[in-house]
Amino acid sequence: MGRLMLNCCDYDAITLYHSGELNSRYKTDLSGKLECMERIPYGAQITDSFQDGAYQTFRTMEPIVLYRVFGQYRGSEPAPKGARLNGGFASTEFAESIIDAKLRLALNPAWANTKMYEARLTVPAGVTISIGTVASVVLKTGTVLPGGADQVLLPQGWPESWITGYRRLTARQLQSPPYFSPQKPPEYDSKENLYRMICPACGCGECRKLPEGEQFTITGSKGNPYVMQYACLNPDCQYYW
Numbered sequence: 001m002g003r004l005m006l007n008c009c010d011y012d013a014i015t016l017y018h019s020g021e022l023n024s025r026y027k028t029d030l031s032g033k034l035e036c037m038e039r040i041p042y043g044a045q046i047t048d049s050f051q052d053g054a055y056q057t058f059r060t061m062e063p064i065v066l067y068r069v070f071g072q073y074r075g076s077e078p079a080p081k082g083a084r085l086n087g088g089f090a091s092t093e094f095a096e097s098i099i100d101a102k103l104r105l106a107l108n109p110a111w112a113n114t115k116m117y118e119a120r121l122t123v124p125a126g127v128t129i130s131i132g133t134v135a136s137v138v139l140k141t142g143t144v145l146p147g148g149a150d151q152v153l154l155p156q157g158w159p160e161s162w163i164t165g166y167r168r169l170t171a172r173q174l175q176s177p178p179y180f181s182p183q184k185p186p187e188y189d190s191k192e193n194l195y196r197m198i199c200p201a202c203g204c205g206e207c208r209k210l211p212e213g214e215q216f217t218i219t220g221s222k223g224n225p226y227v228m229q230y231a232c233l234n235p236d237c238q239y240y241w
């Protein structure tokens with residue numbers, strides 16, 4: 001029936017990996033793309049966000065791809081909370097999942113970043129940036145968010161024209177590099193948005209539940225049967241799960 005050609009969720013093959021493991025293969029390699037500059041001094045809050053307060057300032061010698069996790073929420077209070085799209089921090093790695101982003105980027109819940117979205121940007125040549133490693137954060141509860149991703153501090157007010165795509169972060173760990181869409185997400189999210197169904201493979205919101213007559217069963221790689229109940233409508237993804 002050609003079903004074998006479809007991009008179906010093989011639940012038998014879903015394995016959890018350690019945070020950063022997928023990105024160790026896919027993150028942006030900066031070697032040879034940067035030229036050392038005199039270190040820009042920052043205040044304590046920014047300096048301490050780098051592991052051991054250590055960072056170096058560089059100028060890009062060619063375009064580099066970075067990722068920024070963001071998301072703001074407007075509840076009943078007048079001021080929205082969270083992380084805005086063009087904030088200063090980015091990384092060389094994409095978010096493997098919401099939880100992995102929280103761990104690798106040490107995103108303290110007190111900052112109210114909804115971690116809903118990720119922007120992919122291409123920083124052009126000739127831009128001054130500072131790079132270190134994300135420092136760990138200890139929460140009031142004693143939980144340690146280890147950090148460990150590359151932390152890149154962009155120039156203030158970097159232009160939106162650097163952005164080459166957006167996506168929703170997935171709850172499930174990615175098994176391959178994500179898709180980014182040109183569609184810009186809303187500036188603030190409401191509760192309905194936060195809990196909307198998304199594709200677990202690409203993070204897009206264009207999904208549908210298959211009517212019973214269109215649902216079908218696949219055999220996973222360990223021989224177990226799984227009913228495919230949802231379809232992703234993103235033409236680059238077309239995932240079934």
Ligand SMILES: [Zn+2]
Binds near residue numbers: 199201204233234
């Ligand atoms: Zn998809």
